[in-house]
Amino acid sequence: xxxxxxxxxxxxxxxxxxxxxxxxxxxxxxxxxxxxxxxxxxxxxxxxxxxxxxxxxxxxxxxxxxxxxxxxxxxxxxxxxxxxxxxxxxxxxxxxxxxxxxxxxxxxxxxxxxxxxxxxxxxxxxxxxxxxxxxxxxxxxxxxxxxxxxxxxxxxxxxxxxxxxxxxxxxxxxxxxxxxxxxxxxxxxxxxxxxxxxxxxxxxxxxxxxxxxxxxxxxxxxxxxxxxxxxxxxxxxxxxxxxxxxxxxxxxxxxxxxxxxxxxxxxxxxxxxxxxxxxxxxxxxxxxxxxxxxxxxxxxxxxxxxxxxxxxxxxxxxxxxxxxxxxxxxxxxxxxxxxxxxxxxxxxxxxxxxxxxxxxxxxxxxxxxxxxxxxxxxxxxxxxxxxxxxxxxxxxxxxxxxxxxxxxxxxxxxxxxxxxxxxxxxxx
Amino acid sequence: xxxxxxxxxxxxxxxxxxxxxxxxxxxxxxxxxxxxxxxxxxxxxxxxxxxxxxxxxxxxxxxxxxxxxxxxxxxxxxxxxxxxxxxxxxxxxxxxxxxxxxxxxxxxxxxxxxxxxxxxxxxxxxxxxxxxxxxxxxxxxxxxxxxxxxxxxxxxxxxxxxxxxxxxxxxxxxxxxxxxxxxxxxxxxxxxxxxxxxxxxxxxxxxxxxxxxxxxxxxxxxxxxxxxxxxxxxxxxxxxxxxxxx
Numbered sequence: 233x234x235x236x237x238x239x240x241x242x243x244x245x246x247x248x249x250x251x252x253x254x255x256x257x258x259x260x261x262x263x264x265x266x267x268x269x270x271x272x273x274x275x276x277x278x279x280x281x282x283x284x285x286x287x288x289x290x291x292x293x294x295x296x297x298x299x300x301x302x303x304x305x306x307x308x309x310x311x312x313x314x315x316x317x318x319x320x321x322x323x324x325x326x327x328x329x330x331x332x333x334x335x336x337x338x339x340x341x342x343x344x345x346x347x348x349x350x351x352x353x354x355x356x357x358x359x360x361x362x363x364x365x366x367x368x369x370x371x372x373x374x375x376x377x378x379x380x381x382x383x384x385x386x387x388x389x390x391x392x393x394x395x396x397x398x399x400x401x402x403x404x405x406x407x408x409x410x411x412x413x414x415x416x417x418x419x420x421x422x423x424x425x426x427x428x429x430x431x432x433x434x435x436x437x438x439x440x441x442x443x444x445x446x447x448x449x450x451x452x453x454x455x456x457x458x459x460x461x462x463x464x465x466x467x468x469x470x471x472x473x474x475x476x477x478x479x480x481x482x483x484x485x486x487x488x489x490x491x492x493x494x495x496x497x498x499x500x501x502x503x504x505x506x507x508x509x510x511x512x513x514x515x516x517x518x519x520x521x522x523x524x525x526x527x528x529x530x531x532x533x534x535x536x537x538x539x540x541x542x543x544x545x546x547x548x549x550x551x552x553x554x555x556x557x558x559x560x561x562x563x564x565x566x567x568x569x570x571x572x573x574x575x576x577x578x579x580x581x582x583x584x585x586x587x588x589x590x591x592x593x594x595x596x597x598x599x600x601x602x603x604x605x606x607x608x609x610x611x612x613x614x615x616x617x618x619x620x621x622x623x624x625x626x627x628x629x630x631x632x633x634x635x636x637x638x639x640x641x642x643x644x645x646x647x648x649x650x651x652x653x654x655x656x657x658x659x660x
Numbered sequence: 661x662x663x664x665x666x667x668x669x670x671x672x673x674x675x676x677x678x679x680x681x682x683x684x685x686x687x688x689x690x691x692x693x694x695x696x697x698x699x700x701x702x703x704x705x706x707x708x709x710x711x712x713x714x715x716x717x718x719x720x721x722x723x724x725x726x727x728x729x730x731x732x733x734x735x736x737x738x739x740x741x742x743x744x745x746x747x748x749x750x751x752x753x754x755x756x757x758x759x760x761x762x763x764x765x766x767x768x769x770x771x772x773x774x775x776x777x778x779x780x781x782x783x784x785x786x787x788x789x790x791x792x793x794x795x796x797x798x799x800x801x802x803x804x805x806x807x808x809x810x811x812x813x814x815x816x817x818x819x820x821x822x823x824x825x826x827x828x829x830x831x832x833x834x835x836x837x838x839x840x841x842x843x844x845x846x847x848x849x850x851x852x853x854x855x856x857x858x859x860x861x862x863x864x865x866x867x868x869x870x871x872x873x874x875x876x877x878x879x880x881x882x883x884x885x886x887x888x889x890x891x892x893x894x895x896x897x898x899x900x901x902x903x904x905x906x
Contacts (some may be wrong), residue, residue, distance in 0.1 A: 646716060647757070651774060654733030658769045 241292045244299055248370040255365045258337065259291060262525050269527050273467055273534075275507050277500065279493030280470050286477055295367045297482065301327060302371065307429045310372030311479075312357060313380055314546050315402050315577065317570055319556065320418060322441035322483070323433045324425035329368050330479025331357070331375070334523035336640045338363030345390050351611040352639040353523060354383045361394055368480065369395070374428050376421070378402050380581045381614060398424050404582055406575055415571035435563045442556045442566065448478060448487045452552035454494035459541045460599055463506020464514070465497040468540020469530045475547045476524040508539040513656045515539065516599055518592045518622060519607035520615045521546035526640060529607055529648075536653045541599045544592050545607075550577050553591075580614035588618065589625045596631055603632040603659035605652075610639050632659050664708035665902025666727065667735065667895070668695050668717025671755030671783055671868060674895045675702040678902035686895045691755075696720050714901040716756075730904045732897055733761055733772050739900030740864035741767025744888050749859035751850065751879070752897070753869035755783045758850065762857045771857045780816040781846040783868045788818050789842050792825045793835050797872070801843075803836035804874035810840035816849060840874070847878040854883065861885010866896040 245255060266287055270280075286294070298308050307326040311318070312333065321328040336352070337359035346358060360366035369375075377388035377399040388399050400417045403410035422433045431437075455474060458465050474490060500506070515538045517529065522545065530540050543549060554576055557569040578588035596604055604626045608615040619635050626633040634655040638644055662684075667674040673695050677685040685707070689698050695717050703711065703725050712728045713721035714735040721727040732752070736759060740750040750761040756779040764770040779785060790800040804810075811833055815821040821842070828838050854863070863883055869875055870893035880887040890896055 647774065650716070650731055650733070651772075654731040654769065654772060657731055657734045658772075 239292070241296065244296060245291070245367060248295075248367050249364060250367060250370065251364040254363060255291075255367075258335075258365045262290075262335070263288075265525060265527070269531050270469060270473070273469065273507065275505075276470060277466055277493060277496050279489070279496045280466075282489040282493070283470070283473055283477055286481060287473070291367050294481065295371060298327065298329070298368070298371045302373070307373045308371050309425070309428075310369060310375045312375075312384070313378045314479075314551050315378050315380065315574055315579070316376045316400060317418065317421075317574060318483075319438065319441045319445050319570060320421055320425060320433065322444065323438040324422070324429045325431040325437070326373075326425060326429050329372065331368050331372070332360065332366065332524040333357040334476075334526035334640065337365060346387060349611050350383055350387070351520075351609045353521070353609060353612075354387045356523070356640065357384075358387060358391065361391060372396075374398060374424070376400060380579060381612070383611070402581065403575070406582060411571050411575050414575050415567055418567055418571055433563070435561065435566065438563060438566050439558075439560070442570075443558055444483055444487075446555045446558065448483055448490070449552040449555055451487045451490035451494060452478060455490060455497060456542065456549065456552065458494060458497035458501050461501040461506075462514070462600065463504070463510045463512070464508055464539045464541055465500035465506055466493075467507045467530075467534055468515070468517070468543070469527055469534055471540070472522060472527065472530055472543060472547060475543070475551055476522070478551065479524075479547075508534075508537075511660075513538045513602045513659045514541045514600055515656075515659075516542045516544065516592070516596045516601040516604045517548075517607055518544040518588075518604060519619070520609045520612050522607075523547065528638065528640070528642075528645070529605070529636065529652075532645065532649050532652050533605070533656075536649060536656050538652070538656045541601060542595050544588070544595050546579070549591065549595060550579070580618045585618065589622055592622055593625060593629050596626065596629065601631065603634065603655060605655070606633060606635045608635075608637050610637050661710070661905075662708045663902040663905045664702065664711045665735075665898040665900070665905075666699050666702060666711060666713040666715070666718075666721055667732070667897035667901060668699050668713060668715040668721060669755050669897075670695075670716060670757075672894060673698040673702070673715075673717075674898040675699075676895050676898040676902050677707050678899070678905075681903075683899065686892065686898070688892075688894045691717075696724055700724065710905055712901040712905045714897050728905065730901050732757075733759060733769055733774070734904060735897045735900035736866060737761050737763055737769045737900065738767050738903045739896035739898075740866060740890075742899065742903055743890050743896065744862060744864050747862050747864045747888065748885070749854065749857070749861070749863045751854065751859075751863055751865045751870075752867035753782060753846075753850070753865075753875070754867040758782055758853065760850070760853045760857050760859055762859050773853050773857050778817070780818060780821075781849045785818050785821070785846070786842070786869065786872070788822055789825055789839075792822045793829065793839060795835065795839065800839045801872045801874040804839035804843045805877060807834065807836035807840040809837060810842075810844040811837045813838065813841045813845050816845060843872075843874050843878055846875065847882055850879060851882045862888050864888050864890065864896075866890055866893050868894055 310331045318328040333356040341362040342358045375397045556573045560566040663678045665676040718729040752759045759774045762771040
């Protein structure tokens, strides 16, 4: 990713206090991974050129945009979870960036604070901070955490000692009183954001940001819809990347680029053009989020000759499937709509969470999946426990299911590949 | 049509020459430090029109010999079904992994499980334990079979179990009882994996560890259905790989 033609950003990274040698090593590793994972795919849509460019400048141009925005008085807010409403952040005039937590980094330092048996996502989140290699974190004027699991909740206490952090309490049930409580958390967030930016969240600014973020989700919905076709017009890897980038890229520019990609995919579908043979096994993946740059399972599945046609996960349908109503005219109504939309997302942190199983079965049918892979990070208790019920429901729908528990390391790639290949042989 | 089926495993490379659906020849060789060369020697015999490879070295065989590939799961399912058409499930304990497969009609895989990160309870585990006990593999199996009772060995991690075994030997515990305890703990682990995939009898027990009579006896005692052991336990995967070409 340190292309010789690219400008040198070391001065900027140094100003941010990054550990430059380690950061260079990280960029080189991610760049190498990106090349071998993405650029080796055949017949990719041309529209992926945008995401290739964004990724080549992931710690460069995008950081410079944030840097310049802050120099002109703007505020950057970092988030770790899709329950934190980007609409409110943008309505306060700030920019929202999702912070990556998808690679093993500085675990030696992390394990001085967190138990070894903590999920890879949380360890990575701490590792990027302690290792001083994430420019997004260092550009963030405020981080927003959320109580989506015990591990994150407690880890935020540690992260909050290192950086300005506000934690939102996400209820764990979906009764009317929980929606009302979540709405009150949104009100508190607005106060926090207004204090940070000096701007007021108004009906006008919120209505505009709701529309803007909905448009982003609509573009991703179009890509998802194109994946129903056989042959699949886009790989699972490329589709996953689009959602991963959605968390931190400039919203209007990203939306426009994804709509252009969707135009191309729709044309491919009409022309019967695909990235995999028509008879390639079609796989739906469900489970824990895959934060950037975690491409491990998609790569294994697609290297083994399968094609991933959907992700029922936070870096997938849970991010873009539901929209906020655009009918409201007052701030109060908009907050009602936001609270309702966000609590309608089916994360395993809720009890009960049968809606997720319905989503998995519906998506498997819609996408003509030949099989479902249930994916859980080790030590993610909520998803691991739900996995058994998901597997049972998928089998009851007469589809094969494979349950995988893993982390970000490469040590189990050989064994996982054999299991995935055997699964694909089974579903054929 | 002459098919060479290769099963390139961590401990052995197994070959089956299938001529018009019939086994014409078979061979088993130690993988050594360079399994690809061991496989190449089988390929150089030139007694085939096509090659199908399985085992962890299958991708290497695809690069080196232009072999088609199939996973061990499918290969064992096909091989076991061809040898025993009534088989409802397969257990393969190899050099560094264990597979349990539940079969549907026609030798199709309906469910399977294999160990992921760790080689506990596999052939390699038994080799390390035999060395710690000062036995050959054959002596350890015989001692386990004749011991009156097993001593509980709590660790399944190869490294920790080896220390535990050394500790037991130092305390003067009978080596045969330790050997039996080790076999029993592998059996418990294996039976619970069989239960998880809903394996029914008859069960085909294949792979290198099925050459071990103490393991066969313990699995047969513990499993609810009939346990069938092929005459040549190590070539089931290579046979199945060759069959997959048809």
